[in-house]
Amino acid sequence: MARGIRRLGLAFFLPTLSAFAAPLASSDEADGFGDLPVVLTASRLRQAVAEAPSAVTVIDREMIEKSGVRQIADLMRFVPGAIVGYNDGNRPVVTLRGGMSGVYASGLQVLIDGVSVYSPLWGGMQWEELPIAVSDIERIEVIRGPNAAIFGPNSFLGVINIITREPAADGGFRVEARMGGDGIADGAGRYAGVAGGWRYRATLGQRGSDGFETRPDTQRYLFGNARAEYRIDHTDALQLTARWANNRKDLGDYAETGVSNQYPHTAFGHSADFQVRWTRAQSADDEVWVQYYHQQSATQDRVTIDARLQIDRVLNGISPVLFPTGSAFILFPSALPYTVDLDYAVVRDGIELQQTRRWGASLRSVWGLETRRDAVDSTRLFGTRDERTAFLTRGFSNVEWKWSDRWTLHGAAMIERNTNAKAAWSPKVALTYEPFIGHVFRVGSSRAQRTPTLFEKYVNYYFDTPSYVSPVNPLVAIPPARLQIQMSRGGPNSESILSHEIGYAFSLPNSRLSGDMRWFSDRLGGLVGQINNGGVTFINMDDVYVRGGDLTLNWLPRAGTRLRMAFSKTKIYANDQGGTYSISAPDNTVSLFLGQSLAYGLEFSANYQRVGAMFWTDAGSPKRPIAPIEHLNLRLAKAYHFGANRAEAALVVQEALGNHHAYYLSTPKTIASRLASVQLSLDF
Amino acid sequence: MRGLFLKLRFFCWLLLAVAGCRVSVALGAEPITVRLLVSEGNVFAARTATQLETLLHNNDIDVVAEPATGSQKSRRLVVAIGAGAWRKAVDTLGPDVALLGVMVPQQTLEQSVGRRARLAGVILAEPPPSRLLNLIQLALPYRRQVGLIAGPQLTSQLGRIEGAAAERGLHLGIEKVTQEAEVGPAVERLVQAGTALLALPDGTVHTANTVQPLLLISYRNGVPVVAYSEAYLRAGAALATYSTPEQLARQSAEMVIAYREGKGALPIQSPRYFSVGVNQAVVRSLDLSLPSPEDIGNRLRQMKE
Incomplete structure (x- = not known):
């Protein structure tokens, strides 16, 4: 009922607003001299790599368009040190500083248009469930290190900020389609226009594929998103964003060894979110905004498992001598299918305020407050019908003091209180020095926390099996039992990271060359691991040291040519009590990008990444690294112009270098192979 | 000390002389x-x-x-x-x-x-177009492909502006529009080849409604806008010359x-006295390195318009 009232309220609110404030009028009164709306506000401007107090990678629109990727996660391959793996065809995993966090990569904060989409249940990001098309993205800013002081809790190993395209920067219709091998069937339609003083942009699309040949991972993902802006006057604006998605994906294993951990099945999900933001901007450095956001999602996942796997574990627990590992498969030669529901629903609501202000030529500040409530409902995972919640309150402040032409001091801190962790503060300090124009040195330290996920904190995952009588030996009967899979005993506390870095960024406009490099040293404490103590539970276990460096170069040797190189080197030192951290980072990664304009309006691009040998911490046995992987995407496109209309046709070859293991070394196999597809788009 | 006294006395005489001239002019007018x-x-x-x-x-x-x-x-x-x-x-x-x-x-x-x-x-x-072209030449010397959107107000001056641009070694790409709705697509076309966008006063091209797409599209493509008013600078132009x-x-x-x-x-x-402004936030974000606005202004005033 309350939700219904909220919807009604919004429905009344929008037309009312349109009525009281007319669109900004134009006249011949020497246009452009008087008041104009402040367009490029602090929240719209991208981080300048050379000026930023952190190591930042900006994946711009040109790179996005020419990358040829169909999964947003694959764009992360441009980031030095980033690794993209595929747990299965519809579950990409992105991580920085190695695969320390496994499939949920909970150390990475991900935001869309400034709002966290970090999963409160699992942590990390469900990349396959982003309700936006690749073409909806304006740019992606990646902060390659902790930055909780600005971006909030869980900005732990890094922050990925996805910024979608502004309604005002588009106009008219766009339709795009992509068809190719492995059942690739993607499509999207978009319209951007102006109505009643609102500038808006709406996309409706689908992503579909049959995934890896070796996995049941077919996916059909329908999504829609809309973004609208209303200029109340030259300083004030109202922005609305809404997204919706409906997901149908196959999960499970093909049981190549005869025993299936999860039978192939189909999971269904849907999500909806909206965000409303009011902004007042007097200039690019003088802005205040307030926003409310709501996100909700629900997943229906009925998993059929072979109960022998659990029975074997129970029997072995009773007497390893009488029932050595594998006994259950002798006593029960045929599978014992058992279906459990792994359904869950997540709701997030939050309010946030942020102000950017300049206090003169040398001082600039940003401060903000946020309060957020996360709630997860899952009878199966939590063993209760009650929802589990986390309530976050945080405040932060960031000051940038440029006390001379060459020196700038950045200081920031966040204080957070989360009902599921101790109150914590996350400071950050950085000093930049620009001895010559275009050459900036940076030294900085930062501390951050990762709050335990609701799963880690409250999991009570069990299921009750019926009685089983062995067909081999009828004397052996398994009575009805409760099989406890995972059980939290109070839950872990926050993980922590202390990071130090030294960096250098340069820009040589004469040579059209820019780049940045850095060395970092991170100390991670209390990493959450699992122990088997009558059911798996989570505790803070490992301390890990990570050291490394990276280098990014951008070169535009001539008009129509763009070259980019990113290199990283990482070394992890760990005792590996709770996870196989020490081999979870590749020794090095290399990314190369070439964009080249050719004759006859052709555009060629190549996107290459080599990831050294590494092990995903939850990739099972054997615990040894998968071989180095080389990814190569090739794209050849041609644009056609029909008056004001534009069409483009492109041929894309993904994984042009052939097969490799994308996540697991043994079963379940995820072997990526060469894939060709055709992209068509029409703007009119 | 005596030297200082003599200097002060000289200045007092000078001030009295100037005041006398001013009064005589005022009385004579x-x-x-x-x-x-x-x-x-x-x-x-x-x-x-x-x-x-x-x-x-x-x-x-x-x-x-x-x-x-x-x-x-x-x-x-x-x-x-x-x-x-x-x-x-x-x-x-x-x-x-x-x-x-x-x-x-x-x-x-x-x-x-x-x-x-x-x-x-x-x-x-309007400031003279040559002043803005001088500004581009001074502040963005590596950006010689300049885009210009011309509405009906500018059309008659295009030949003169193109000539002035050519004199300065700038290549001007021009898109003509007749209504506000055409501005966004025109900017899209210009920024494909242009490395700077020149905003010259035109009642159709630069309005409260068009400034959003114009600034956003150009910014998205890394193309700085060089404009003619302080309001435009505040809205998001990278730099501007304007009269306060x-x-x-x-x-x-x-x-x-x-x-x-x-x-x-x-x-x-034309407006004779003018300032130069730089939107530092935008310039930083575009990774541009510019001299101080005062330096640019001083050099600009010495250039031929």
């Missing part, structure tokens, strides 16, 4: 009364009027501010600030009343040819004084 007409709703024009009023008072010139309505026949000199005020003045003033227009768009001026009152002078709203209300008031006051001294009708002038 015919006293006039100035009425200020300001376009309604034009904040910039209102600020200019306030500054001008102060300057005229300081020069012993009586000022009466009235709305741009009613009979104006008794005024000796009317200063109309803004396009609306100018149009009202030329429609209502008789030929016996002198008129000085300030911030008059070129197109508005051309439309009122033949209907104007006795002209004391005009300060155009104080600078326009100063030029206006000089024209009023010249008129009082009987120097007759003055030619139509």
